[in-house]
Structures are given as C-alpha cells and as structure tokens.
Amino acid sequence: MAMDVFESFAEHNREFVKTFAYGDLQMWPELTAVVVTCVDPRLEFHAILGADLGEIAILRSIGGRVTAAVLRDLSIYSALAAQASGSVSEPLKILLVHHTDCGAERLKDPATRALLEEQAGIVAGDIEWLTIADHHETLTHDLAVMVAHPGLPEGTSVAGYLYDVHSGEMTEIVPPTEVRRMPQL
Numbered sequence: 001m002a003m004d005v006f007e008s009f010a011e012h013n014r015e016f017v018k019t020f021a022y023g024d025l026q027m028w029p030e031l032t033a034v035v036v037t038c039v040d041p042r043l044e045f046h047a048i049l050g051a052d053l054g055e056i057a058i059l060r061s062i063g064g065r066v067t068a069a070v071l072r073d074l075s076i077y078s079a080l081a082a083q084a085s086g087s088v089s090e091p092l093k094i095l096l097v098h099h100t101d102c103g104a105e106r107l108k109d110p111a112t113r114a115l116l117e118e119q120a121g122i123v124a125g126d127i128e129w130l131t132i133a134d135h136h137e138t139l140t141h142d143l144a145v146m147v148a149h150p151g152l153p154e155g156t157s158v159a160g161y162l163y164d165v166h167s168g169e170m171t172e173i174v175p176p177t178e179v180r181r182m183p184q185l
C-alpha cells in the first residue's frame, strides 16, 4: 500500500516534466521572501499566499520554532543566495508563521512526553523550550531571537503571524520589523 504512494508521485512527476516551464528560476526567491514555519502538512504557503514556484522559500521546523538549526540555515541561505545573485541583493523578508492546533502544543502533555522518551530517547526537559503554550508569547520570543541573531544581514525584515488551520486565515501578531545592527565602535 505504501509503495502505491511512491508510485503515484513518480507517475505525477512524469506528467509534470512534460509541461515544465521553470527551468530558468534562480536560487534566490523572486519575492525575496522566506517563510519559516512548522512541518504540518496543512501549511502549504504557495496556496496560502498565492505564490508560484520560485517566488518564496520555505524553511520548516517542529512548531516553526526558531532553533539554532533554523538560525544557521537562514544565515547560510542568505549568504548563498546573495552570492548566487552576483552582487548586492535585496535583504530577505522573513515571515515566521505558527499555527493553531500545532503538535508543539502537545509537547506539554505527559503522555506525549512519555512516548517521545520511549520511542525517540528524547528527554522532556530537553525539549521543554520547544513547547508552545501561548502563540503570541512564542512568536514574540522567536522573532526577538531572530532579530538578535548576528548571521542575519542588516535590512532583513521579519514579521510574525498565526495561521488558523480551520479557517485558512493568517493573522499578523508581530508587525514587520527591520533588522538594524549597532554600529561597530
């Protein structure tokens, strides 16, 4: 049964290449926008934001939490894309989008914690900070972490949103803020 899924994807792709028209796209997203969000399959940002292939980049983590890995990837991506475009590029616009009914809200549940420890060897204390209890609080916190990260170039803009998986509505929680670096003394 599982193999049917692989085969149907392969079949779809054989059709996809027949009319493929995106071969000249660049590594840099055309709208210079990166969405940082959760792995949840209900979050399909090309549909949600009306973007086409190559217009936005998407970076995912559990809960859309801004982890060390997410910060590292954003820094690498900013640098690589700037280099690929040849000269000075427009700084990235980063949309941090968390969502309702998120798995990260369940990390506080004792049964979930027990399962994580048993199946994945993950100790609850180690992932305490990943838990989402209050979306406004978490978004504000994660955006502050992002803005403070030295790997993000000056001029990068960041904003925080909450996406409602039941209505499809994306609400702004933290308005766009531009990253400003203190002048070196």
Ligand SMILES: [Zn+2]
Pocket: 038, 039, 040, 062, 063, 064, 099, 101, 102, 103, 104
């Ligand atoms: Zn989620």
